Amino acid sequence: MTERRxxxxxxxxxxxxxxxxxxxxATALMAGGIASAGQIGAMATTAGCGKTPTLRDGTYTIxxxxxxxxxxxxxxxxxxxxxxxxxxxxxxxxxxxxxxVVGNGFYGLQxxxxxxxxxxxxxxxxxxxxxxxxxxxxxxxDILRTVENDLCVDTSQRFALGFSYGGAMSYALACARPTVFxxxxxxxxxNLSGCSSASQPVAYFGIHGIRDSxxxxxxxxxxxxxxxxxxxxxxxxxxxxxxxxxxxxxxxYTGCRAGYPVRWAAFDGDHVPLPVDRNASxxxxxxxxxxxxxxxxxxxxxxxxxxxxxxxxxxxxxxGPAACRVSSTVNPWSNGLTANITVTNTGGSAVNGWAVxxxxxxxxxxxxxxxxxYSPMSGRVVASNVAYNATVAPGASVSFGFQAxxxxxxxxxxxxxxxxxxxxxx
Numbered sequence: 001m002t003e004r005r006x007x008x009x010x011x012x013x014x015x016x017x018x019x020x021x022x023x024x025x026a027t028a029l030m031a032g033g034i035a036s037a038g039q040i041g042a043m044a045t046t047a048g049c050g051k052t053p054t055l056r057d058g059t060y061t062i063x064x065x066x067x068x069x070x071x072x073x074x075x076x077x078x079x080x081x082x083x084x085x086x087x088x089x090x091x092x093x094x095x096x097x098x099x100x101v102v103g104n105g106f107y108g109l110q111x112x113x114x115x116x117x118x119x120x121x122x123x124x125x126x127x128x129x130x131x132x133x134x135x136x137x138x139x140x141x142d143i144l145r146t147v148e149n150d151l152c153v154d155t156s157q158r159f160a161l162g163f164s165y166g167g168a169m170s171y172a173l174a175c176a177r178p179t180v181f182x183x184x185x186x187x188x189x190x191n192l193s194g195c196s197s198a199s200q201p202v203a204y205f206g207i208h209g210i211r212d213s214x215x216x217x218x219x220x221x222x223x224x225x226x227x228x229x230x231x232x233x234x235x236x237x238x239x240x241x242x243x244x245x246x247x248x249x250x251x252x253y254t255g256c257r258a259g260y261p262v263r264w265a266a267f268d269g270d271h272v273p274l275p276v277d278r279n280a281s282x283x284x285x286x287x288x289x290x291x292x293x294x295x296x297x298x299x300x301x302x303x304x305x306x307x308x309x310x311x312x313x314x315x316x317x318x319x320g321p322a323a324c325r326v327s328s329t330v331n332p333w334s335n336g337l338t339a340n341i342t343v344t345n346t347g348g349s350a351v352n353g354w355a356v357x358x359x360x361x362x363x364x365x366x367x368x369x370x371x372x373x374y375s376p377m378s379g380r381v382v383a384s385n386v387a388y389n390a391t392v393a394p395g396a397s398v399s400f401g402f403q404a405x406x407x408x409x410x411x412x413x414x415x416x417x418x419x420x421x422x423x424x425x426x
Contacts, residue, residue: 046153047148049084049152053151059098062142069123070123074110074121075118075151081151081152084152085153085157086118087147088117089122089143090106090162090166091129091167093162093166094128094165098122102121107286108286108290112287118151118153124136129193130193131194136193137176137196144158144180159183159184159185162189168189168192169193171191171195178197178202182202182293183203188272188273189206190220190222191222203260204262205265205289205292207266207285209272211269211270212271217240217266232255233257234254234255238253241268244268245278246277246279263288281336282367282405284367287403291370291401326416327425328340330411330412336406338402338403339413341383341399342398343356343398343416343418345397354390354419355385356416357380357383357417358380358415359413360378360413361410365377365405365406366381367404369383369402370401371386371401383402
């Protein structure tokens with residue numbers, strides 16, 4: 001397999017950087033945000049918890065399968081052995097390297113993690129992931145054992161992702177270690193690293209370009225469908241964007257086993273790791289992958305994932321006005337931001353179908369979102385429920401969020417209403 005490094009380099013530097021600050025762990029997880037280390041501190045079980053660590057940021061050599069292998073480690077800037085952290089394994093492409101993965105911020109996730117995760121970038125033999133005799137799965141096993149013996153990791157929050165050959169390897173890890181990895185996100189992958197079994201469920205997010213000239217999109221569909229079956233999802237042919245549209249379409253499969261969603265994103269593009277929609281300034285990949293990874297609660301029983309296509313709203317019609325309270329957090333960077341919004345039903349009856357309207361500051365435009373549909377994308381925006389969160393009981397809350405570009409004003413949305421009723425600020 002020959003890959004074209006030029007196309008990789010074109011997009012490696014295009015990563016949306018966002019420092020995510022959350023108001024509460026439970027709210028954050030529902031909103032697709034992240035929990036702080038302090039909020040998840042009691043949930044770790046690894047031997048490294050409470051130890052004075054010997055590992056720091058750097059490149060390490062480890063003996064695995066009778067030979068020396070290397071990996072790069074990146075710790076949270078405020079690492080504490082009394083806190084537990086997510087662990088993300090980032091896998092490079094053919095003729096790429098662990099240094100390349102570190103260079104693009106682990107496909108943009110490191111900055112989004114905002115010091116809530118430990119990141120590991122293994123180096124493949126011959127700059128690839130042939131996984132001959134399972135040697136690369138064993139490498140990851142050995143790295144995890146070493147890291148978790150020294151550092152404090154939440155063992156229910158391990159994730160893997162990679163591009164191309166790295167996508168193939170993340171798929172192989174899902175097959176071989178379904179009880180180790182909570183979720184994986186292969187980007188433009190194929191079955192190149194083997195698959196010992198895909199009979200056990202793993203939360204799965206596949207991403208592929210409809211014009212991929214290196215690994216045809218049929219490869220990505222095949223990987224996806226193996227976990228559609230393993231996760232008990234309803235088989236379907238999800239929509240994909242038209243050639244020349246410059247867009248992407250993300251679909252959540254229905255009927256999946258609770259806690260084991262399958263998500264599929266097809267984009268109008270070639271073999272690249274961080275595609276950018278037309279007229280957008282940054283890739284949507286890191287935002288959607290991070291939201292997918294962080295929807296799962298730490299050490300708790302798996303909770304149901306979204307079950308409707310992202311672009312589709314619920315068929316429920318919003319009920320009448322309801323009393324409401326709103327809180328929000330905005331996390332800006334140079335020309336973009338993410339916002340997480342929580343709306344609490346303070347009325348005495350359930351809301352069955354909701355529409356939350358708010359004003360975006362001038363110069364802001366929504367590029368993608370989660371847990372709601374948005375229209376229009378600027379000015380006075382209406383966020384409407386999707387099928388799985390249409391009902392909000394009295395005293396309960398619903399959380400949703402979005403990524404947006406801005407031209408200098410990164411302020412928070414204002415003037416919220418819920419089904420026409422003005423909301424108070426939390």
